[in-house]
Amino acid sequence: MWRRKLLSLLSNDLLRRFRPASISGLPLRFYSKLHSSPLCIRDETSRPCGGARCDFLESLQFISSRSYSSHPVENSATRCWNCDYLARSSPFLVCETCRSVQPVDDSVDYFNIFGLEKNYEIDGNNLEGKYKDWQKKLHPDLVHTKSEREKDYAAEQSARVIDAYRTLGDMLARAIYVLKLEGVNIDEEETVSEPELLTEILEIREAVEEAADAQALKQIQSQMEDKLRHWSKSFADAIRCRKLGDAVISVRRMKYYARVKEEIFKRL
Ligand SMILES: [Zn+2]
Incomplete structure (x- = not known):
């Protein structure tokens, strides 16, 4: 019974939360730019993107005096x-x-x-x-x-x-x-539109529905933790390269996995 309720909760929540992939809240000062540098723009003290070239055609770069600095901002006196x-x-x-x-x-x-x-x-x-x-x-x-x-x-x-x-x-x-x-606010009401994620959601939903016992649910929870860590690393890579669009995609995934984990936790 509770599984059905959980699925219903997840299903409704997903439809409500993951609307078409829009990067809402992006300041107008975002722009795409061609760039010939082999490395992403980064702070001097931060690590490069594993030597990989950042794709500035697809990245969104934030032009602001309030840039993502690795040093604490000096506060006014x-x-x-x-x-x-x-x-x-x-x-x-x-x-x-x-x-x-x-x-x-x-x-x-x-x-x-x-x-x-x-x-x-x-x-x-x-x-x-x-x-x-x-x-x-x-x-x-x-x-x-x-x-x-x-x-x-x-x-x-x-x-x-x-x-x-x-x-x-x-x-x-x-x-x-x-x-x-960085001036990017995540839209709490956005719903899923990525086909790959939608397929995965259906698979997770099915796995939760077919979970025979608490042990099976704990296993799904563990998988969600692995996915959270994976997308957390993706977020770190994206933010290091200042690919804010990719960073938003990572957060969207993390939100979903965290929610499944939380819902299962409540039921265990
Ligand atoms: Zn004093």
């Missing part, structure tokens, strides 16, 4: 609301001089919060350790004697740090966030 100390580096969450918690600065992105380069691939950067450091600095027990104003700042900063940790700690959420930083 900010003054401490309490001691007037002038901070010149980001993130300015806690004043270096008086230790007062500062109000949320939206120009500080999630990568800045953890002192990370703006790079989709963050493995080995000890995100959890950095998150725990912030938890200690913003812990309610440490600000309970402070003014209401600072307590509010600490609560807002804490919520933002938690959101940043959850976003960067999840391969799909991180991919969507990276695209957002």
Whole structure:
């Protein structure tokens, strides 16, 4: 019974979510361009695309002063609301001089919060350790004697740090966030139009329907995890080469596999 319900959920959701492949939200400043370079345009510190030539005929390149940099964006100077100390580096969450918690600065992105380069691939950067450091600095027990104003700042900063940790700690959420930083918003309502993906969806649907027991469902879940990792790597390659169209395709796939995984998890 629940399998039928699950299939119905998946089916309806798929039709609703995956409309024709449009890259909605792409800024008008995207353009296609011929390029003779053997390597993709990239930051000096980032890796090349495995030596492969980027196909700039099909790639979309974002022309913006806010380009995808591997270095934290220098934040504008900010003054401490309490001691007037002038901070010149980001993130300015806690004043270096008086230790007062500062109000949320939206120009500080999630990568800045953890002192990370703006790079989709963050493995080995000890995100959890950095998150725990912030938890200690913003812990309610440490600000309970402070003014209401600072307590509010600490609560807002804490919520933002938690959101940043959850976003960067999840391969799909991180991919969507990276695209957002590039000015590309993924359309939550888009539905599937790629024949290859549609065929695969039908096969997965059938496999879920025919799953005899929890073990079989767990196996499908494991397959979804493999697919998520595969498309996460594709996303990383695409974003490194600044092929934002390909990056969007990877995210679309990841969203589908993550959803199947989540639905099965709920039923197990
Ligand atoms: Zn201060």
